[in-house]
Amino acid sequence: MTAALTLGSQAKLAAEFGLSTDEYALAQQIMGREPNVTELGIFSVMWSEHCSYKSSKKYLRELPTTAPWVVCGPGENAGVVDIGGGRVAVFKMESHNHPSYIEPFQGAATGVGGILRDVFTMGARPVANLNSLRFGSPDHPKTRRLVSGVVAGIGGYGNCVGVPTVGGECTFHPRYNGNILVNAMTVGIADKDKIFYSKAAGIGNPVVYVGSKTGRDGIHGATMASAVFGADAEAKRPTVQVGDPFTEKLLIEACLELMATDAIVAIQDMGAAGLTSSSFEMAGKGGLGLEMNLDDVPQRETGMSAYEIMLSESQERMLMVLHEGREEEARRIFAKWELDFAVVGRLNNTGRLVLRHHGKIEADMPIAPLSEASPVYDRPVKRTAPKPALAAASVAAPADYAKALRTMLASPDLASKRWIWEQYDHMVMADTIQRPGGDAAVVRIHGTKSALALTADCTPRYCEADPVMGGRQAVAEAWRNLTATGARPLALTDCLNFGNPQRPEIMGQFVGCLEGIADACRALDFPIVSGNVSLYNETDNVAVLPTPSIGGLGLLDDSDKMATVALKADASDLVLIGATAGHLGSSIFLREITGSEAGSPPPVDLAAERRNGDFVRGLITAGKVRASHDVSDGGLYVAVAEMAMAGRRGAALTVPAGTVPLHAWLFGEDQARYVLEVDPNGSAALLESAQKAGIPAVRIGRTGGVTLTVNGDWPISVADLRSAHEAWLPEYMSRQ
Amino acid sequence: MKAAVIVFPGSNCDRDVAVALERATGTAPAMVWHRNTDLPKVDLIVLPGGFSYGDYLRSGAMAAHSPIMRAVAERANAGVAVLGICNGFQILTEAGLLPGALMRNTGLHFICRDVHVKVENAQSAFTSRYAAGQVLRIPIAHADGNYRADAETVARLEGEGRVAFRYVTEGGEAAEASNPNGSLRNIAGVLNAKGNVLGLMPHPERVIEPALGGSDGAAFFTGMAEALG
Amino acid sequence: MKARVHITLKNGVLDPQGKAIANALGGMGFAGVQGVRQGKFIELQIAETDRAKAEAQVKSMCERLLANTVIENYAVELVD
Amino acid sequence: MKARVHITLKNGVLDPQGKAIANALGGMGFAGVQGVRQGKFIELQIAETDRAKAEAQVKSMCERLLANTVIENYAVELVD
Numbered sequence A: 001m002t003a004a005l006t007l008g009s010q011a012k013l014a015a016e017f018g019l020s021t022d023e024y025a026l027a028q029q030i031m032g033r034e035p036n037v038t039e040l041g042i043f044s045v046m047w048s049e050h051c052s053y054k055s056s057k058k059y060l061r062e063l064p065t066t067a068p069w070v071v072c073g074p075g076e077n078a079g080v081v082d083i084g085g086g087r088v089a090v091f092k093m094e095s096h097n098h099p100s101y102i103e104p105f106q107g108a109a110t111g112v113g114g115i116l117r118d119v120f121t122m123g124a125r126p127v128a129n130l131n132s133l134r135f136g137s138p139d140h141p142k143t144r145r146l147v148s149g150v151v152a153g154i155g156g157y158g159n160c161v162g163v164p165t166v167g168g169e170c171t172f173h174p175r176y177n178g179n180i181l182v183n184a185m186t187v188g189i190a191d192k193d194k195i196f197y198s199k200a201a202g203i204g205n206p207v208v209y210v211g212s213k214t215g216r217d218g219i220h221g222a223t224m225a226s227a228v229f230g231a232d233a234e235a236k237r238p239t240v241q242v243g244d245p246f247t248e249k250l251l252i253e254a255c256l257e258l259m260a261t262d263a264i265v266a267i268q269d270m271g272a273a274g275l276t277s278s279s280f281e282m283a284g285k286g287g288l289g290l291e292m293n294l295d296d297v298p299q300r301e302t303g304m305s306a307y308e309i310m311l312s313e314s315q316e317r318m319l320m321v322l323h324e325g326r327e328e329e330a331r332r333i334f335a336k337w338e339l340d341f342a343v344v345g346r347l348n349n350t351g352r353l354v355l356r357h358h359g360k361i362e363a364d365m366p367i368a369p370l371s372e373a374s375p376v377y378d379r380p381v382k383r384t385a386p387k388p389a390l391a392a393a394s395v396a397a398p399a400d401y402a403k404a405l406r407t408m409l410a411s412p413d414l415a416s417k418r419w420i421w422e423q424y425d426h427m428v429m430a431d432t433i434q435r436p437g438g439d440a441a442v443v444r445i446h447g448t449k450s451a452l453a454l455t456a457d458c459t460p461r462y463c464e465a466d467p468v469m470g471g472r473q474a475v476a477e478a479w480r481n482l483t484a485t486g487a488r489p490l491a492l493t494d495c496l497n498f499g500n501p502q503r504p505e506i507m508g509q510f511v512g513c514l515e516g517i518a519d520a521c522r523a524l525d526f527p528i529v530s531g532n533v534s535l536y537n538e539t540d541n542v543a544v545l546p547t548p549s550i551g552g553l554g555l556l557d558d559s560d561k562m563a564t565v566a567l568k569a570d571a572s573d574l575v576l577i578g579a580t581a582g583h584l585g586s587s588i589f590l591r592e593i594t595g596s597e598a599g600s601p602p603p604v605d606l607a608a609e610r611r612n613g614d615f616v617r618g619l620i621t622a623g624k625v626r627a628s629h630d631v632s633d634g635g636l637y638v639a640v641a642e643m644a645m646a647g648r649r650g651a652a653l654t655v656p657a658g659t660v661p662l663h664a665w666l667f668g669e670d671q672a673r674y675v676l677e678v679d680p681n682g683s684a685a686l687l688e689s690a691q692k693a694g695i696p697a698v699r700i701g702r703t704g705g706v707t708l709t710v711n712g713d714w715p716i717s718v719a720d721l722r723s724a725h726e727a728w729l730p731e732y733m734s735r736q
Numbered sequence B: 001m002k003a004a005v006i007v008f009p010g011s012n013c014d015r016d017v018a019v020a021l022e023r024a025t026g027t028a029p030a031m032v033w034h035r036n037t038d039l040p041k042v043d044l045i046v047l048p049g050g051f052s053y054g055d056y057l058r059s060g061a062m063a064a065h066s067p068i069m070r071a072v073a074e075r076a077n078a079g080v081a082v083l084g085i086c087n088g089f090q091i092l093t094e095a096g097l098l099p100g101a102l103m104r105n106t107g108l109h110f111i112c113r114d115v116h117v118k119v120e121n122a123q124s125a126f127t128s129r130y131a132a133g134q135v136l137r138i139p140i141a142h143a144d145g146n147y148r149a150d151a152e153t154v155a156r157l158e159g160e161g162r163v164a165f166r167y168v169t170e171g172g173e174a175a176e177a178s179n180p181n182g183s184l185r186n187i188a189g190v191l192n193a194k195g196n197v198l199g200l201m202p203h204p205e206r207v208i209e210p211a212l213g214g215s216d217g218a219a220f221f222t223g224m225a226e227a228l229g
Numbered sequence C, D: 001m002k003a004r005v006h007i008t009l010k011n012g013v014l015d016p017q018g019k020a021i022a023n024a025l026g027g028m029g030f031a032g033v034q035g036v037r038q039g040k041f042i043e044l045q046i047a048e049t050d051r052a053k054a055e056a057q058v059k060s061m062c063e064r065l066l067a068n069t070v071i072e073n074y075a076v077e078l079v080d
């Protein structure tokens, strides 16, 4: 097959594989000869944006990634932080955007499968999943089917493996019409002294393949030119990856069982670029060589070529290096769980990857030069000019405040996402002590009093209006959502979704967002320990809104002290923490009520975030808070309404004298704010202590009754708000 | 009470139910791998929730043919208490130890939420700590919980008091709106003729302490511990 | 030998999936859909080469595993 | 008119269900099961009486709803 190719066609093939002319020349130089098809395929995936981070690397290096409690930052399969008691949390977020657009159910399902593997590869038992979803306009003809398929796929996979899906976010915007975003996050827990890494070691040690068999799944579609692969196009065409959560569940149990022994030297899941990236990464990190016999790779289909075996993205597979002599013990465990197990190669000291197939050498390439020489681009950057500020006075007040509130609560972005999370088993493992619907989900660390708080956040419209501020805000909101439960935010993972990096404006968004993220991480002591970059989310020059999803993790030492958003009692005082300037630019009010997306986003004062948040956490920990909620999308009025709906009781808001215009007070999205429900007998002391600490704090109302009012006006029944808020998504999904 | 929990490939509530059993009895149950052919001497056998064999083909179908199920059937016939929760209920019907079948929910979606169920039979060893007619709040989490049986079977179940739990409103009424999955006559759990085998879709093991959002399931386990010695 | 098995719900057993499909088709504007029943179609490749034995074997698979005879019927067909 | 639709996974697409069924059959002692593929079988009762129109209608249903053509093939058959 390859022999028939001329040199010219090899260069053409390289181009089809997505290698630039320069990259191809570099590949030839590294090889000292013309790479064959298999080798070219390996170059193309190893140097792809997905594996090499060639457009983003320069900026990712700038992110804060350390703290005393960080055990392992970016670079491994997932990030690791110390959560006390000899345990660590292992977590990461990853995108599966394109596959989910092509085949929503399987795309989303395999996205969940992939991120789970990243976590249990490190020896952690997965304990929670989250997902961050962005769809096109609800009116777009494809949206409903995509929502339905993605949600069913996430649930179908997570429910089956028995890991609770406890939170996430889901919003809609026309800019995602042609490119939806499906970001999945997994959190696991491991013993601190039993973390597994991917660095291979030990010359002569066996390299072992476990899990499902390899098929022609997901082989880089565009590269499959029929001229190269002959006339048998139907059989050779790459196929969509189908998830097999049952096998994944077995793989989790089998891997954890083997990890309880000391047979494993290194382990790596086969994710994007399957066997290629896993073998290169393991051998590369160890500075070793590796020879594999592809005949030994378990295969689902007949007649697979070396190229296909190396590039297959079949799911539910792992590659491990075992200590010599431990093969039989490991084989027995995988046999018990009815999974394939095969020794496919051995480590050596050559620094080269050699692949044999049907008695022939199909590839022989140097590992380090290929990984180290992986191109890094300093792409042209055109910074985004932030949208100009918008004065609150220039925005018309609504005729009916309560009606505006109701409209907003029933708008796609603010509407309840119950229809989604009820399709997810969010309680399996019986440690979910804060279910979806609040600020952050809280999952108890099994058998202890402490718990993890988990959230996923990003406000893409802010990132579009001002990338730096948007980046800061995404981190700040995640930090705030954790804080609002009483948790101490520890670290975050990110999934950076942007358009085509070859356009300077897109790089401008990327660089701006990263700058904002880094600022916030530093100011809040909230480092990034893992992440993922997804570029080229763009169709016909329409890019998605810049969407750096943030997955935050926090720790509650005593889960009995956890706070929730639901109002707990009548006649409590409501206290607003944080300053209100009435910022309406880029707000939900502006978009949903006045139809405009104008204005700069609210400024994020990171010092104020930290001060206010630390103060609120202190109050929660001291048991002085009955309910707590951060103020974000929709502003204060929406935040109070959410507390009222969750607690099924009313509240009377009283606007403090001398403040900003009423609509700006109610709907402004000023940051660093929280609403607290507190004992009325303690509120004076609380306000006093806030004043001493320099924290803006003001009494804004009282709980009780069945309606929500503002200065005694605009009564609206909480039950009515609740039904409007709950109805939008199920009604939308049931329309044909 | 000594208990055994059967672990099938794909079980995922095995640990949850073991925790609930240990909390109620003070002793950890024996965890028995599905490929075993014999069971320890126990007073209670639990088939836990989850997705045995991925729920592929039909929920519970493949697990019903696991090697251990022969021993489970023998013990059930000998009068030992056997409890199937969710997937365990599906396995018991597929194995013929309980009548009927659990089909796809009428809404076709997987549903995870709290529902209200009424204790219809408080005489069994499983429900002795509850009062007849008591309404419990317990979560469900399933895609195939739509209970079906032919008219004759249903009449027999009703006549013999073998409907153990029914989906009801908070006020205890078996209304259509309180039926989450389309089950015939809002049936949420059934007993075998001898009363020693129970299958139910809701998950009592998920609500055994207030921190988990409810404790209505706790009496299920303490009741069994008491009744089964 | 190859066997094709059709598994269908017995008459009178309510078919939630079929009903949902019928509703969805109606909602999409397909007029005149009077009823939909969803079943399974399973293809098996088996080593047995004797037709009679193969048929008996596949029927036994249906009875024991592939179909739930409380609610389902099955039909076995052998191909070559 | 009645239409019978077979929906099967495309060649090469992983069939986790089929794989699990094959394993289970093996475990139950059925020897010689070399492969199992699971598909769907849908029967529709439609008002259309013209064969050509009926076929076109059902094919359109397959394209738009019944089959997921990214991973599945379908075949339509009309009965009487």
Ligand SMILES: Nc1ncnc2c1ncn2[C@@H]1O[C@H](COP(=O)(O)OP(=O)(O)O)[C@@H](O)[C@H]1O
Pocket: A131, A132, A133, A165, A166, A167, A168, A169, A170, A414, A417, A420, A421, A435, A436, A437, A438, A439, A440, A441, A456, A457, A481, A632, A633
């Ligand atoms: N895709 C989803 N999956 C699971 N839970 C979700 C999803 N989308 C939203 N939620 C839940 O709905 C609640 C509200 O979400 P959101 O408005 O994003 O919260 P916040 O503004 O506090 O970040 C949260 O508890 C969140 O976890």
Ligand SMILES: [Mg+2]
Pocket: A438, A439, A481, A630, A632
């Ligand atoms: Mg929040």
